[in-house]
Amino acid sequence: MRSSAFPDYHAIVPDTNVFLHQMDALEHSALHDIVILQTVLSELKHRSPVIYSRARSLVSDASRRCIVFNNENHRETYVLQNPEETPNDRNDRAIRTATRWLDTHWAPLGMHAVMLTQDRQNLQMALNEETAPCHARHFVDYAQALAEEFPDLADRLASLPAGSGAGVSVDPLLTADLTPEERFDFPAYLDEETVTLGVKSGRFLRGNVRISDLNVEEALVWTRAHDLPVVVPGLRALNRAIEGDTVALELLPESEWVLPTSEAKLDSAEATDGQTSRVSAASYLLETDADLTAAPLATAETRPHPTGRVVAIIQRNRRPYCGGIPEGQLMLPALDEHGTRVVLFQPLDRRIPRIRIRTRLPPADLLAKRIVVAIDDWDAGARHPRGHYIRTIGAAGTKDTESEVILLENGVPFGEFSAAAHACLPDGNWSADAAIAAQGGLGRRVDLRDVLVCSVDPPGTTDIDDALHARVLPSGNVEVGVHIADVTHFVKPNTPLDAEAAARSTSVYLVDRRISMLPNLLGTNLCSLLPDVDRFTFSCLWELDPVTLRVVSTRFVKSVVRSRRAFSYEEAQLRLDDPAAYGWHEDDPVTGANGRGDPLVGSLVWLNRIAQRLREQRRQAGALMLSSPEVRFELGDDKNPLYAKVKNTIPANSLVEEFMLFANVSVARFIVDAFPQTSVLRRHPAPTALRFDELQQFLRARGHSLDVSSNRALADSLDRCSDPEDPFFNSLCRMLVTRCLMQAVYFASGTQPRAEFAHYGLARDIYTHFTSPIRRYSDILVHRLLAAAIDFEPTSQLLIHRDNITRLCNVINIRHRSAKKASMSSTELFTGLLFSRFDLAQEETAYVVRVMSNGLVVHVPAFGLEGFIPITSANFRYNRKLSQIEHLDGRKFLGVFDRARVSLMAHRPDSRVDVANSLLKISLLAPSLDGTPCDPVPAPTLESLAVPRIPQRAAELAASRAKRTQPEDAPGQAAREETSSGQIKKARQSV
């Protein structure tokens, strides 16, 4: 490349510190022709695995022309450490030597090598070294020179600590240049040695900072030493620690211990605003199932928590944050002729402090935009950390920008698949016949193409990963088969495709798009069990006794099948309701004796008969039938929402579900026999009774109670929790119970005792995921384990290594959780978009689900969303004991389970105040806050809740679209149904 900082044609050789501190700038496309030295890579590997993998992906991006030079293994560039040298000095010298060598090596080509460093001393050494100097530049100078052409490159530069003397002679971000209100006096951190010793001796406690969702200036830290989390109250005690950091704490004397606040205190800027309301579909849900180790807080709050302050940060766990810059900040005058400004960035994640950044971008480019910012450092003298701008995502409040924000904030990898991954894919014309011919016959694969297999899915599904059949064998027994797409035939271990699938771990379903785990060629074509084409599958075949339906034999085979028909749920339901009308006759509908007619319909009928029996067995065993609100959106051609409706389920849904559960259990039993240590299983621990305490208290007030002694008892008592006056009450109870449960997790079988394998919700003693390898990586692992267990293919070494399986399970669990969060945020976003698009104002019935000292959390069933309504009026007070808001005279105003009328309306985010606000505003109509008496809110009927809320204009849009697309089968529609069906599918197996 060329640059005014070094006019000759050259390649750049950045040193380790440039990678560690300026990775965001290095990733800017302005920089190319980069040589990464082996010395640098091995230092990165030790110091920051994240940066290491980013450096690696830089290398794999062909457009950046970035190469690795193994200088440590090259005779002429290897350097030996001198006795007086530190390892760092030696590495610096190795980098200089390599740069010099490259320079002479390329001399005949007229090309130079330029070392980039941030270290003044290293720079001097490079330029003055007597023997043979190498070309070198200070990284900041170099980037500034390029910034004339690429203004945002200058913004991406991390600010350097004072004294490191960058090219920017005075960095306005540094403490010396702060205004008085920007100053703060944080205590200095203790040095590393004191902290390490202190933690070892027990003088300090070590733990992860969890900033309270309700109060951003307070953190809870779980430590090994106490059964309660340590409260870290206030900015000064937090001492510059950020959500997710690992810190060392010093406990305060017991006399200073406090209770954690239950008050919803928002960021100071927000708090002064007073009336801000927050709406979220799921945030409270997430809070309860966030962590397996998190004990319930409800009963413990009577005694003060241990309280402490941060003395040092052991590990910083920081990522780039999405957010925006309030308009007021952009009105500040520029500091120099480049238009440099120092502004406060407001992250969307409320738990993250605002970040001071330096930017040259014109205010218009930043106003009401979503941007990404990283934290560089936090000086002891400053109120806010300093950071740097990375990039702009787009205009705030628009569908695409906000969807990308959701993906980024949840850490969902959503880029294109790499070229290397694509290279692992088979040819698009792949066919089963050709593949069989190529490998010289079926081998151990079984030909099941003559079996009448069909699939049942939501309409328009394109990634069909399961198909079924049932038939009566000549012996009189019934054979049932579950056929799962044979994804591992295409995704081989230790390939780039496998690595990428493992990193993604799961497909993520947003309302308007699907982030697939596998490239579409596999997911929706070669692996998808489309009708009338031959596909490779992994089949579970059971032989059942026709009367008792007891399993006589179980068999797992890799096979090739041809699906005869892809039924939609509705189509399947029609055939089940009246088989005779579709050409299937039986003498006795209970035993299915003497069945004749269309065998495909007969297959469905048999499947349904068995499914009902399986479901009954499961219910007997104590399986929980839980509900969580699911909203479906009708999308327009531009994928913007037209209207929302609460999803309803039909019996055919559960038909497929039962068989998938059955297959999963069968497979789990089988693989754990073959691989007792390294089987990938899924367990759902039983919740402790403590977790239900709060809910029990509210239910008792209503005259109900839960028996939480076992899953069976819980299921039965939940059935009894109903209110004849209010049909929704039972659903609400089921929803709240869901939040008290633990989260199901994947694990390696060798890491838990056998008794811990159980799945509480499904009431099975062992469980795994086998049936959706197109969209879950756990299933891919299970497929490989099963294939090895039936001796179909060699075991990959990684499959028999327990630590490796455990590591993979951890990644999958994390990804699984963030995928769920992302889908919920997307639903929330689309609800907001729906309101803002049509400027909707809607009156709905809501239920109070949580009471806080300054407001209420309500659930709105019609949209399946939850919102916080602040109550700041002096006419009310908060009763912690009864968990209700009451009038000053002690009369109850609202408590948990109470109904209220609320209004939902579009909220125009006032970018001047708060860019982080939701698009939806929720406020209380009845009972009214001003104390005017009003009738109790009537219970809604289930039908009224299920009616789609269609705005007038949306209805017109939908009608005109229907008219327009009627003649031909619109592709837009297919795409829409694909994603919405994905949502349903996901729900089907989220157990």
Added chain:
Amino acid sequence: MFASREFVSPEGLRLDGRRVNELRRLRVRSGPLTDADGSSYLELGNTRVLVAVYGPREVSSAKAARQTTQSSDRATVCCQFSMATFSGGERRRKIKGDRRTMSHASALEKAFSSTIAIDKIPPRSQIDIFVEVLQSDGGMLVACINATTLALIDAGIEIRDYLCASSSALLNDITVIDPNQNEEQSFGGSPTATVAVLPVTGGVVYLDVDTRLHIDRLEELVNQATTGALTIHTLLEKVVRDRTQSTVSTTSAQQNA
């Protein structure tokens, strides 16, 4: 990808800078010990072994005596295998006669019983092989076998062929040749195959795989190790030729003088 389990970099280099099919540097010296009938010193990377051979001589040890009574018409090979206390990463007392030492010794005995031209050695005599590992960094048995071959040649004991060994390991489903200790112990012990072959006459004399391994992967692993053993053969042969040549030229020079 996860940096921690990267035993072969995307550029194709292993942690010590070798490619997957590269052996470590082999350095040998024939006859470093003057009192033994034959001896050798061998370095395979950082693995260093010293071998001394005595015999054939009259049966003296109880072990050899026992074996001789079993097959009175044959000569016996006796091997004593030991590791220096300073040979490992941490210094600790090696218990003499522990399971690993014993198994290495018996492996060497068996391998060389079928390599030495036993029928040409006077019956009821014994050949003693003393192996001392000075430093171990993986491929210990490989180094011992190769060094013993050389020591036997130095002792002038007739052998049917060179016995050459090498090993290969499966790291992350990638086969690497001649693994060092770090690679052998990765993933809590990765499958390692040690193979000793007779390069000219053909035939595998010793084969050992120490961890659970799927049978389908065995062939590849053995093939790689065999390739390594053949490479070692050419190196050893050259050493022997050079040494013989220089001995011949010095003796003839002495005679001429």
